[in-house]
Amino acid sequence: MSGRGGAALPRLMLWSGLIFLYAPMVILVVYSFNESRLVTVWGGFSTRWYRALVEDQQMMNAAWRSLQIAFFSATAATLLGTLAGIVMARWGRFRGRTLFSGLITAPLVMPDVIIGLSLLLLFVSLSRWIGWPETRGMLTIWIAHVTFCSAYVAVVISSRLRDFDRSLEEAAMDLGADRLRTFLWVTLPLIAPALIAGWLLAFTLSLDDLVIASFVSGPASTTLPMQVFSSVRLGVTPKINALATLLIALVGIAVLLAGWVLHREQQRARVARSASGD
Amino acid sequence: MKRAPGRERGFAQVARARLRWLVVGPPYLWLLLFFAAPFLIVLKISLAEAQIAMPPFTDLLRWSGEKLSLTLNLANYGFLLSDELYVSAYLNSLRIALNATLLCLLIAYPMAWVIARMPPGRRLVFLMLIILPSWTSFLIRIYAWIGILKNEGLLNEALLALGLIDAPLRILHSEAALYIGIVYAYLPFMLLPLYANLVKLDDRLLEAATDLGAKSHQVFVRVILPLSRSGILAGCMLVFIPAVGEFVIPELLGGAGNLMIGKVLWQEFFNNRDWPVASAVAIVMLLLLMVPIMLLHRYQARELEAR
Structure with a gap:
């Protein structure tokens, strides 16, 4: 072999x-x-650096904040990304498809500095025009993370949907289930591993993001990567x-x-x- | 029930159209609002003037008395093109990203090839080993290289101890450090599409070529390489595009002599607080990346096409 x-x-x-x-x-x-x-x-x-790490209140607060953001970002991104993945893998041509797939592909490679800057400018403009979002913080970071994470989830889901056996779905439809029921009771359980993988991917991407969060965060919403970055810039710290x-x-x-x-x-x-x- | 099939279908169709809208609507609207629309705002602000206020830029449209005036300030772009710093940062980024992409390709191709030729069970294990590092923090993995590459770092100590060098090499903050960082961080993005492509390669084609008298390098150049073209293209785009705008790697591993544009944008925004110039930097970067993004988009659309 x-x-x-x-x-x-x-x-x-x-x-x-x-x-x-x-x-x-x-x-x-x-x-x-x-x-x-x-x-x-x-x-x-x-183990003194572990003790120092746990005693670093700022670091711990930032870590907790990042975990929360990552959890909610991953959940929302999995929802949106799954829908997008279904569209990509299962729908043929439809009006607006090229733009739609462009909106999925571009966030995967778009440099972080561009995504971060553009979202910040959007938030600033929105808050001038309609008064929302009033402040920048966890909500704006969440929106930013959902945006780029859902593109990754969409790719994971659609590649899973693309190479799986459709005969089970066809069987369910033949037995009289409609599309929605077939999706909920047949397709969804079959792609469950991809859903979990997508969620985990989104979670780690969100937990890991420094650049985009730096642009769209407010003064009181330092995330873990931001905290790590500011201490790393000062030199190597064993913590x-x-x-x-x-x-x-x-x-x-x-x-x-x-x-x-x-x-x-x-x-x-x-x-x-x-x-x-x- | 069988007597009104038309009406039945009508309802079903309306219901299906609604369902379709429910499926495509949320992700479409979300990405339009939070991914596409912001670029228009960046474009708008790149044409504004900086001012010391919040927000720190002027409006393009202004009412003065009874006149509505539109001011498009092209000075930001003129500034970028005339200033040595920006031009060289763009060129540097393109050059470094290109070289790093080629390095990634050279390293990842044989790795992907070996994995693709393994028995299926073992393939999964090795793929997992490749992906695993990217699941831990990118920032921390780049930070790890500081400790290795700096003057009194592990690499220099090891080389000194072995007697290979007399004085520590200055690797950190040099261009070599940038290449190490980019290749390290982006290797999996190159390897995965290559693997996906090579694993589908039909062994019989290779056997046929060998039977017809091709030498192994001929088989590689004339059969394997052309067949894996789309994987090479995808991998290169996945590395090149984000590498051009990379911020963390040039910030932590790069030096003053090898400025990259992502870092310039960051400094323009956070240190100089010049939002219009930062926006212009972003727009020019986007224009430069347009062609590679289109290439990737075409590949991706083909890969994810409904069958």
């Missing part, structure tokens, strides 16, 4: 690429337990290493869980397939 893929050089590139991707993260994790403030000096094992380690652990656990669920589902699908004699 290895055939040409067994060529040594590409294989070496794969492993070096992976080392390149993971080495900085491993270093962060290791040095988060370093007693010394210096990156290159190992001062012995210690950030501790924070990074916690984030990496969180993502690691989530991915292991997701992988386990996915694996089980695949096993089950394989069993079902072999049972049906396929």
